[in-house]
Amino acid sequence: MARGKNIIIAGGGTGGHIFPAIAIANAMKKLAPATEILFVGAKGKMEMEKVPQAGYKIEGLDIAGFNRSSLIKNIGLPFKLVRSFFQVRKIFKGFRPDAVVGVGGYSSFPVLRLAQARDIPSFIHESNSFAGKSNILLGKKAKKVFVATDGMQKFFLAEKIVVTGNPVRPAIVNVSSIDKNEALQFFGLQPGKKTLLIVGGSLGAKSINTAISKGLENLINAGLQLIWQTGKTNAAKWKEQTADHPTVWVNDFITQMEMAYAAADMVISRAGAMAIAELCVVKKPVLFVPYPFAAEDHQTVNAMNLVEKQAALMVKDNEAIDKVVPAIIELALDENKQSELKNNISKYAIVDADERIAREIIRSIEG
Numbered sequence: 001m002a003r004g005k006n007i008i009i010a011g012g013g014t015g016g017h018i019f020p021a022i023a024i025a026n027a028m029k030k031l032a033p034a035t036e037i038l039f040v041g042a043k044g045k046m047e048m049e050k051v052p053q054a055g056y057k058i059e060g061l062d063i064a065g066f067n068r069s070s071l072i073k074n075i076g077l078p079f080k081l082v083r084s085f086f087q088v089r090k091i092f093k094g095f096r097p098d099a100v101v102g103v104g105g106y107s108s109f110p111v112l113r114l115a116q117a118r119d120i121p122s123f124i125h126e127s128n129s130f131a132g133k134s135n136i137l138l139g140k141k142a143k144k145v146f147v148a149t150d151g152m153q154k155f156f157l158a159e160k161i162v163v164t165g166n167p168v169r170p171a172i173v174n175v176s177s178i179d180k181n182e183a184l185q186f187f188g189l190q191p192g193k194k195t196l197l198i199v200g201g202s203l204g205a206k207s208i209n210t211a212i213s214k215g216l217e218n219l220i221n222a223g224l225q226l227i228w229q230t231g232k233t234n235a236a237k238w239k240e241q242t243a244d245h246p247t248v249w250v251n252d253f254i255t256q257m258e259m260a261y262a263a264a265d266m267v268i269s270r271a272g273a274m275a276i277a278e279l280c281v282v283k284k285p286v287l288f289v290p291y292p293f294a295a296e297d298h299q300t301v302n303a304m305n306l307v308e309k310q311a312a313l314m315v316k317d318n319e320a321i322d323k324v325v326p327a328i329i330e331l332a333l334d335e336n337k338q339s340e341l342k343n344n345i346s347k348y349a350i351v352d353a354d355e356r357i358a359r360e361i362i363r364s365i366e367g
């Protein structure tokens, strides 16, 4: 790559967009250290905290999505959208991007739109097997569209698609180098006890939390210790419930997911695209509870792809409260099933998507 290209990475809203974006940024810095990277996100969203933690600068736009639960909250929306376009113009004026990468989430839209209007090369990463509406629109003028799976021609032009898989961050790719006891210690848990990791996607999952709260004593009596990520909603309540249990670690978010994966023997998880990609890489027996209201119910599709290959278990969201805890206790007692799930899920691991995407972008803008 010619010296020091300036790249904007735009998007966010949830961990499923932010963490792959950071993985792509890191890979670009590794392949072309002179690259300058600026993130653009939405004010008040998770990226405004997570991106600086990863060592990158971020600008926040005044953009928001359509609020379906409270129509009154949408009054300022057109104004915010217009303002965000002005904010993007100002950012472009200062940073002068050579290329922009959209990873999904509100802020992708005005950034890629302006780039495309000005003939600045734009790229998209779509992590789901069902493309989001704004990515479909932006994909028409994008130079390349990076996708996780085959069969995306129904959303994007075939010649733009590059199947790369989803970029899992290196700390998670290298999880096997973490000492398990050290990881357990990190969470204040005991060596030698079977450890269950519970993750409700980047924002937490109500049905999973309710199931765990209800079945907590059963899980403990079955000899399990827990790393339980709750999301922000009701986090204080779950913390209080578990305060007297020394073998239960609870928090609204896990910053070092590699430690959680290293400590875990089994996992209960939502079935977002990145959770799936990571679980294949870290090879854990997993029980999925897909979020049923994601677009086109894509989390169920994600989970079923693995369940059909005997590579994971699944409980539906509306059955979670009754079925999740008995199912995971049954799995905890069945070492053969755990090995089968582990072996099968490991076949779908992709560990170099970050570098493949970074290399394609660099090659494309070099001409």
Ligand SMILES: CC(=O)N[C@H]1[C@@H](OP(=O)(O)OP(=O)(O)OC[C@H]2O[C@@H](n3ccc(=O)[nH]c3=O)[C@H](O)[C@@H]2O)O[C@H](CO)[C@@H](O)[C@@H]1O
Pocket (backbone or CB within 6 Å): 014, 015, 016, 017, 019, 020, 104, 127, 128, 199, 200, 201, 202, 203, 229, 252, 253, 254, 255, 257, 270, 271, 272, 273, 274, 275, 276, 278, 291, 294, 295, 298, 299
């Ligand atoms: C409810 C919803 O619509 N969810 C979508 C959202 O999910 P969500 O943001 O939950 O996304 P994913 O499961 O894809 O990714 C979660 C990411 O957050 C990280 N993480 C999670 C919890 C935690 O405590 N710490 C942490 O670091 C995980 O390691 C992973 O990298 O984006 C995904 C990718 O577009 C979609 O497939 C999901 O359907």
